[in-house]
Amino acid sequence: MDFYNKVGKMAIGSRLRGLSDLITTDAAQLYRIYGVDIQPRWWPVFYSLTQTTENSITAIGIEIGQTHASVSQVIREMAKQGFVTERKNKHDKRKNFVSLTDKGKAAAMKLNDQHKDVSAAINRAFSESQYDLWKAIEEWEYLLEQKSLLRRVQEEKKKREGSMVQIVDYRPEHKCVFKQLNEEWIRQYFKMEESDYKALDHPDEYIIANGGHIFMAVYEGEVVGTCAIIKMNDKKFELAKMAVSPRAQGKSIGTLLGQACIKKAKELGAGTLYLESNTLLKPAINLYLKLGFQKITGPPSPYERSNIQMELKL
Amino acid sequence: MDFYNKVGKMAIGSRLRGLSDLITTDAAQLYRIYGVDIQPRWWPVFYSLTQTTENSITAIGIEIGQTHASVSQVIREMAKQGFVTERKNKHDKRKNFVSLTDKGKAAAMKLNDQHKDVSAAINRAFSESQYDLWKAIEEWEYLLEQKSLLRRVQEEKKKREGSMVQIVDYRPEHKCVFKQLNEEWIRQYFKMEESDYKALDHPDEYIIANGGHIFMAVYEGEVVGTCAIIKMNDKKFELAKMAVSPRAQGKSIGTLLGQACIKKAKELGAGTLYLESNTLLKPAINLYLKLGFQKITGPPSPYERSNIQMELKL
DNA sequence: TAAACTTGCGTAAGTGCTTACGTAAATTTT
DNA sequence: AAAATTTACGTAAGCACTTACGCAAGTTTA
Numbered sequence: 213m214d215f216y217n218k219v220g221k222m223a224i225g226s227r228l229r230g231l232s233d234l235i236t237t238d239a240a241q242l243y244r245i246y247g248v249d250i251q252p253r254w255w256p257v258f259y260s261l262t263q264t265t266e267n268s269i270t271a272i273g274i275e276i277g278q279t280h281a282s283v284s285q286v287i288r289e290m291a292k293q294g295f296v297t298e299r300k301n302k303h304d305k306r307k308n309f310v311s312l313t314d315k316g317k318a319a320a321m322k323l324n325d326q327h328k329d330v331s332a333a334i335n336r337a338f339s340e341s342q343y344d345l346w347k348a349i350e351e352w353e354y355l356l357e358q359k360s361l362l363r364r365v366q367e368e369k370k371k372r373e374g375s376m377v378q379i380v381d382y383r384p385e386h387k388c389v390f391k392q393l394n395e396e397w398i399r400q401y402f403k404m405e406e407s408d409y410k411a412l413d414h415p416d417e418y419i420i421a422n423g424g425h426i427f428m429a430v431y432e433g434e435v436v437g438t439c440a441i442i443k444m445n446d447k448k449f450e451l452a453k454m455a456v457s458p459r460a461q462g463k464s465i466g467t468l469l470g471q472a473c474i475k476k477a478k479e480l481g482a483g484t485l486y487l488e489s490n491t492l493l494k495p496a497i498n499l500y501l502k503l504g505f506q507k508i509t510g511p512p513s514p515y516e517r518s519n520i521q522m523e524l525k526l
Numbered sequence: 527m528d529f530y531n532k533v534g535k536m537a538i539g540s541r542l543r544g545l546s547d548l549i550t551t552d553a554a555q556l557y558r559i560y561g562v563d564i565q566p567r568w569w570p571v572f573y574s575l576t577q578t579t580e581n582s583i584t585a586i587g588i589e590i591g592q593t594h595a596s597v598s599q600v601i602r603e604m605a606k607q608g609f610v611t612e613r614k615n616k617h618d619k620r621k622n623f624v625s626l627t628d629k630g631k632a633a634a635m636k637l638n639d640q641h642k643d644v645s646a647a648i649n650r651a652f653s654e655s656q657y658d659l660w661k662a663i664e665e666w667e668y669l670l671e672q673k674s675l676l677r678r679v680q681e682e683k684k685k686r687e688g689s690m691v692q693i694v695d696y697r698p699e700h701k702c703v704f705k706q707l708n709e710e711w712i713r714q715y716f717k718m719e720e721s722d723y724k725a726l727d728h729p730d731e732y733i734i735a736n737g738g739h740i741f742m743a744v745y746e747g748e749v750v751g752t753c754a755i756i757k758m759n760d761k762k763f764e765l766a767k768m769a770v771s772p773r774a775q776g777k778s779i780g781t782l783l784g785q786a787c788i789k790k791a792k793e794l795g796a797g798t799l800y801l802e803s804n805t806l807l808k809p810a811i812n813l814y815l816k817l818g819f820q821k822i823t824g825p826p827s828p829y830e831r832s833n834i835q836m837e838l839k840l
Numbered sequence: 841t842a843a844a845c846t847t848g849c850g851t852a853a854g855t856g857c858t859t860a861c862g863t864a865a866a867t868t869t870t
Numbered sequence: 871a872a873a874a875t876t877t878a879c880g881t882a883a884g885c886a887c888t889t890a891c892g893c894a895a896g897t898t899t900a
Contacts, residue, residue, distance in 0.1 A: 228546035
């Protein structure tokens with residue numbers, strides 16, 4: 213199929229199903245060859261019943277990895293053809309115990325031959341092949357169990373979108389959006405305090421002129437995040453005013469801003485980066501931890517909403 | 527799934543489908559993440575349409591490896607949601623040309639990102655894996671194209687059943703079945719001749735006492751085939767009276783009998799094995815060819831039904 | 841001991857494809 | 871030019887499962 217090559221390995225799902233179909237379409241004819249008048253879909257149930265004298269619907273389903281509904285349907289068809297009999301359990305009247313009839317057992321004998329031959333044919337095909345399909349499937353099952361495809365794709369999305377984010381220095385024209393981004397999240401969780409207005413209305417004076425720095429995150433031409441470091445003394449800066457627009461979350465923008473701030477603080481000769489936050493903001497705290505910050509107990513903060521203090525030694 | 531291990535590699539079909547499901551079930555959620563309101567099953571059609579400005583139903587089907595019926599259904603759904611428009615072809619009014627609307631194109635842009643991320647995720651998974659699933663699938667597709675699973679199983683069946691066939695020397699109690707087996711096939715195609723009765727009614731005198739040999743094939747305790755070598759002179763034997771019961775055909779019994787006769791003829795010091803047959807009996811002629819016999823032109827035969835003569839140099 | 845939950849099962853409906861079939865248009869054969 | 875065949879498409883129904891739901895029977899909790 214040329215399409216597969218165009219689309220690339222993304223088509224792995226379709227391709228797997230295609231191969232599965234290629235293998236299973238022959239099945240119906242196979243049963244005819246062995247003179248057993250059964251439906252291919254009965255096979256797993258049939259096989260399971262040959263292993264245990266009798267079994268309940270749900271138990272069979274679990275064993276063969278299908279739903280009880282599917283087994284129930286198959287059993288009904290098999291019973292109609294006289295391959296199995298059903299028997300209600302005495303102790304637990306909900307349970308429906310199923311076992312092979314004589315006709316079923318006779319068919320099972322023939323199926324046993326078929327099982328032998330199919331196994332032999334498949335094993336021979338395996339021995340003819342260079343790449344081990346069986347092990348490859350096992351490995352993929354394991355890989356996807358460890359981390360689902362969905363999560364893998366989400367990670368790739370984050371990475372791609374993160375690479376499209378630019379971290380730029382604060383410029384006067386950012387004044388308005390700088391305040392807006394911060395006000396947005398503060399109002400969502402808390403209320404604006406006096407000290408907020410001071411820094412947000414006059415970033416140039418309170419932050420930059422004071423020896424600090426502000427970064428802005430730009431995504432698709434739009435400013436979607438910000439973060440600042442404020443000079444406390446020659447050796448200590450505060451990480452503050454971190455804000456990311458809710459529309460742009462999930463793109464690792466906080467991480468990128470944090471990393472830029474840490475780098476800048478080092479350049480400015482800081483030995484410690486300090487911050488105040490609130491334990492209510494779990495994603496933020498997680499981000500700080502990921503950046504290397506650790507909880508400390510310091511002097512009280514001027515901000516009402518602050519209930520946790522953290523520090524990073526540079 | 528424990529069942530897989532019990533059943534062995536015969537479950538390869540189910541297992542492939544299982545893995546395919548594991549990969550494709552995530553798909554539905556994926557589209558939501560990318561903010562595109564499309565059905566996963568639309569994807570191949572969608573992708574195909576982004577490659578060509580417009581295309582007909584059947585052509586799309588061929589490209590994506592599905593039936594036109596499937597494409598027709600998908601297009602109907604997509605049109606209802608306004609992703610595509612249909613346009614009857616002027617020159618050929620049967621054709622229905624489909625193209626993306628603006629809404630469709632916008633969705634295609636988003637899908638493009640999704641395609642990138644999914645491809646990246648899958649490629650990363652491939653690079654994490656040790657066994658190459660992709661190549662393994664390719665190889666199996668090739669193997670099954672060369673020889674279908676059905677044929678492979680049939681071969682195994684033949685081999686297994688062949689190994690259950692015993693070739694034994696003629697004993698007096700075989701007299702009746704020896705005649706019966708031969709009469710059965712002769713009557714089916716021709717009519718019994720005078721010379722038939724001589725050899726079939728008195729095998730001891732005409733064949734064995736004369737320095738020849740008769741083999742019987744036994745399957746599941748029942749005599750199901752026979753074949754004889756008749757001495758023509760010290761260096762030349764005739765292969766004759768080969769008969770296999772129709773109920774036991776397809777088990778390579780003819781081959782086994784033939785091989786036994788060839789071996790015996792060698793032991794008896796023959797240099798040539800000769801036979802007469804009829805070109806009507808194609809499977810028989812094929813068997814003789816497979817055993818190494820070649821067509822010759824010799825003196826006329828006493829049997830009316832003989833129209834071909836063959837010989838094997840030992 | 842009643843109420844709430846869990847378990848086992850059957851039935852219905854959905855899924856994403858397929859095959860089967862019918863119809864109209866185009867093409868080839870007679 | 872009529873008849874037969876092929877092509878393009880739509881619709882219906884089937885396949886082998888699934889999920890959703892409801893009922894009855896058991897078990898646990900309050």
